[in-house]
Amino acid sequence: MFDAERFCMEYSIATAPRGHQHKRRGWANVCCPFCGPSSGYHMGINMLKGYSVCYKHGYSWLPKTVAALARTTLQQAFIILTKYSTGEVLEDYKTQIKRKDKLELPAGVGPMQKMHWDYLKSRNFSASTAREWELLGGGLHGKQAFRIVAPIRLDGVLISYQGRDVTGHSKQRYKMCELEEEVYPCKSTIYGIDKCKGDKILIVEGITDTWRIGPGCGSTFGIEWMPAQARMIANRFKSFIILFDAEEQAQEKASELYGYLTARGLDGEIATLNTGKDPGELTDKQAKEIRGDFGL
Numbered sequence: 001m002f003d004a005e006r007f008c009m010e011y012s013i014a015t016a017p018r019g020h021q022h023k024r025r026g027w028a029n030v031c032c033p034f035c036g037p038s039s040g041y042h043m044g045i046n047m048l049k050g051y052s053v054c055y056k057h058g059y060s061w062l063p064k065t066v067a068a069l070a071r072t073t074l075q076q077a078f079i080i081l082t083k084y085s086t087g088e089v090l091e092d093y094k095t096q097i098k099r100k101d102k103l104e105l106p107a108g109v110g111p112m113q114k115m116h117w118d119y120l121k122s123r124n125f126s127a128s129t130a131r132e133w134e135l136l137g138g139g140l141h142g143k144q145a146f147r148i149v150a151p152i153r154l155d156g157v158l159i160s161y162q163g164r165d166v167t168g169h170s171k172q173r174y175k176m177c178e179l180e181e182e183v184y185p186c187k188s189t190i191y192g193i194d195k196c197k198g199d200k201i202l203i204v205e206g207i208t209d210t211w212r213i214g215p216g217c218g219s220t221f222g223i224e225w226m227p228a229q230a231r232m233i234a235n236r237f238k239s240f241i242i243l244f245d246a247e248e249q250a251q252e253k254a255s256e257l258y259g260y261l262t263a264r265g266l267d268g269e270i271a272t273l274n275t276g277k278d279p280g281e282l283t284d285k286q287a288k289e290i291r292g293d294f295g296l
């Protein structure tokens with residue numbers, strides 16, 4: 001849990017008084033630091049589960065909320081969170097305090113070049129995919145050379161990135177940002193979470209699956225999902241659909257995730273594609289149909 005009441009008291013942050021319409025048990029209600037001074041205690045911080053949500057603008061990544069409330073940096077917010085948290089919430093943040101405050105993309109990463117566009121085209125992605133996901137390209141040299149680099153955002157904050165090989169010759173198809181360079185580990189978040197606005201999320205394995213299906217679809221950066229990722233889903237959504245690749249190992253991981261999320265009160269299902277394909281191999285038309293089927 002995150003003791004938001006004690007945090008607010010010690011940092012002189014006003015919370016909704018007892019009897020206030022927005023005061024709810026288990027929550028600390030504060031003026032949303034993102035909606036301006038007249039927000040009238042619209043932001044609730046769920047103390048047991050450690051997440052923050054504003055009645056007006058929606059979910060807000062807790063470290064960002066804490067940083068804004070305490071008028072400090074993200075790094076200081078991680079320290080605050082560590083100080084006032086226990087259990088799972090502490091697990092989410094305790095290793096973050098040595099990290100950087102701002103992500104720097106590696107040298108050589110810039111606008112996409114011909115090789116990157118060619119690769120996208122060969123996978124039947126259009127230019128709008130590159131725009132939607134702010135895709136960049138690694139040049140001929142550097143850590144992300146010959147890769148499409150996908151920035152990873154959490155509540156607007158650039159926290160990490162992942163590179164996808166475009167040559168077909170690299171043994172490492174996907175290359176993550178190094179741990180010590182990340183502002184927050186990508187394996188603690190869901191790729192595309194900022195574009196999942198409703199109560200429902202479609203969960204896929206990888207970033208290219210998310211590009212294919214589009215907003216409303218988030219990926220776990222591989223089938224080896226982490227508890228922090230599952231907690232983020234459980235805190236932000238009421239229902240889910242898992243659409244992992246058809247292979248046995250992926251389906252096993254899908255059913256473990258299904259178990260975790262339903263145990264936390266979410267409604268959900270595991271879907272498979274009747275085309276026998278993996279989500280990343282779908283055509284745009286098929287992806288559109290899936291969006292329709294799943295109500296995204």
Ligand SMILES: [Zn+2]
Nearest residue numbers: 032035054057
């Ligand atoms: Zn707000």
